[in-house]
Amino acid sequence: MKRSFIREILEAIDEETISFAGGLPNSLLFPVDDLKSSANNILKKRDVWQYSLSNGIKSLRKKIAKEYCKEGFETTSDNILITTGSQQALYILARYFEKRSIVLEAPSYLGAINTFKLNNLKMKIALLKTDGIEIKTFEKAFEKAKLAYLIPDFQNPTGTTYSKSKREEVAKIVKKNNGLIIEDSPYSELFFEEKNRSISSLIPNNSFHLGSFSKTLSPSLRIGWIRASKKLIQELLVIKESIDLHSCGLSQHLLNEYLKDDKKYQMHLEILRKFYKEKSEYFCKQLDTYLPEFSYIKPKGGMFVYGEFKGIDSFELLNKCMKKKVVFVPGCEFYLNNKNFYEIRFNFTNSSLDDITKGIKIIAEEIRI
Numbered sequence: 567m568k569r570s571f572i573r574e575i576l577e578a579i580d581e582e583t584i585s586f587a588g589g590l591p592n593s594l595l596f597p598v599d600d601l602k603s604s605a606n607n608i609l610k611k612r613d614v615w616q617y618s619l620s621n622g623i624k625s626l627r628k629k630i631a632k633e634y635c636k637e638g639f640e641t642t643s644d645n646i647l648i649t650t651g652s653q654q655a656l657y658i659l660a661r662y663f664e665k666r667s668i669v670l671e672a673p674s675y676l677g678a679i680n681t682f683k684l685n686n687l688k689m690k691i692a693l694l695k696t697d698g699i700e701i702k703t704f705e706k707a708f709e710k711a712k713l714a715y716l717i718p719d720f721q722n723p724t725g726t727t728y729s730k731s732k733r734e735e736v737a738k739i740v741k742k743n744n745g746l747i748i749e750d751s752p753y754s755e756l757f758f759e760e761k762n763r764s765i766s767s768l769i770p771n772n773s774f775h776l777g778s779f780s781k782t783l784s785p786s787l788r789i790g791w792i793r794a795s796k797k798l799i800q801e802l803l804v805i806k807e808s809i810d811l812h813s814c815g816l817s818q819h820l821l822n823e824y825l826k827d828d829k830k831y832q833m834h835l836e837i838l839r840k841f842y843k844e845k846s847e848y849f850c851k852q853l854d855t856y857l858p859e860f861s862y863i864k865p866k867g868g869m870f871v872y873g874e875f876k877g878i879d880s881f882e883l884l885n886k887c888m889k890k891k892v893v894f895v896p897g898c899e900f901y902l903n904n905k906n907f908y909e910i911r912f913n914f915t916n917s918s919l920d921d922i923t924k925g926i927k928i929i930a931e932e933i934r935i
Contacts, residue, residue, distance in 0.1 A: 572899070576588050579893055585893050586913050589781075596784050615816075649789075650810060663685075668690070670682075671717065672692065676723075691707075699716065701736075711745070712746065714745070720757070720867040722870060733765045751764060752778040777793065842868075869914065870913055881907060887932050892925045892928045
């Protein structure tokens with residue numbers, strides 16, 4: 567098994583490199599002053615330096631549960647397991663379902679693919695369409711596997727968002743087969759138009775819903791969570807305890823303090839959405855201007871623009887662009903068979919407007935040489 571290609575790219579670049587590679591939130595938008603104030607409020611308290619509960623501090627779990635209830639998704643603190651980022655949530659679930667069959671979108675999140683490989687899950691694929699997973703293929707594969715991993719909101723890598731009808735169809739198939747889905751939702755709050763209802767809310771007893779503060783507040787805090795039935799949470803807790811006892815207590819207490827003012831957090835999310843929407847529109851405008859041959863899906867939220875150059879090997883293009891200090895991720899890295907060499911994923915959130923223009927111009931020049 568090999569390392570993540572994206573992590574290798576990030577290690578290879580320097581400060582002069584224009585990176586459209588990693589799924590990095592823009593550090594200019596981290597609410598540093600508010601987080602610093604929250605940290606100052608908790609650091610004098612001795613209990614924040616003590617061991618914590620394995621499922622996470624109850625007050626933070628209550629706050630997360632409250633957000634689900636706002637959407638009509640009945641949830642209590644007992645339905646929440648705090649994890650060390652949503653990546654650990656994936657690992658816990660992969661251990662729980664070790665050696666099982668699982669249905670994935672194609673393409674899918676590289677971190678999930680590697681985690682499932684590590685835990686010997688047998689992966690089956692169903693292709694993504696512009697409105698979500700291809701239903702006939704999904705249904706056929708799910709009838710046997712009875713387990714699926716899906717990213718319905720601003721999917722990584724494609725940015726695809728499932729339509730309302732597609733979400734309902736998936737939920738119906740899962741319920742009919744008495745199966746389970748792992749719904750990964752790190753980008754669901756980064757919508758540009760309106761928030762979508764999760765598939766998990768339609769089938770609360772047949773789902774694991776994964777969330778994270780990495781894309782909305784700070785990835786350095788390493789706090790994510792799993793929302794599931796109380797019974798399933800108790801079973802996952804055994805695995806969580808064996809890995810690290812509990813996620814970082816300091817990060818949990820800091821987040822809990824910050825989230826006491828919900829209006830402040832909601833205002834922060836509004837700023838993020840506006841900023842990323844403008845970045846997305848600017849990125850797409852530069853693509854249309856300098857790379858009209860690039861066929862892509864216009865994002866409705868999230869952090870990525872995904873598409874293809876017909877007849878152009880994305881790995882060869884990356885090697886040429888790296889010499890000019892521009893990087894991106896070839897789409898074949900997100901497939902099990904590594905065969906889709908013409909596709910590319912661009913991250914639009916982390917580069918300045920000037921760097922976006924400069925980087926896209928360099929890619930255009932390398933294509934036309």
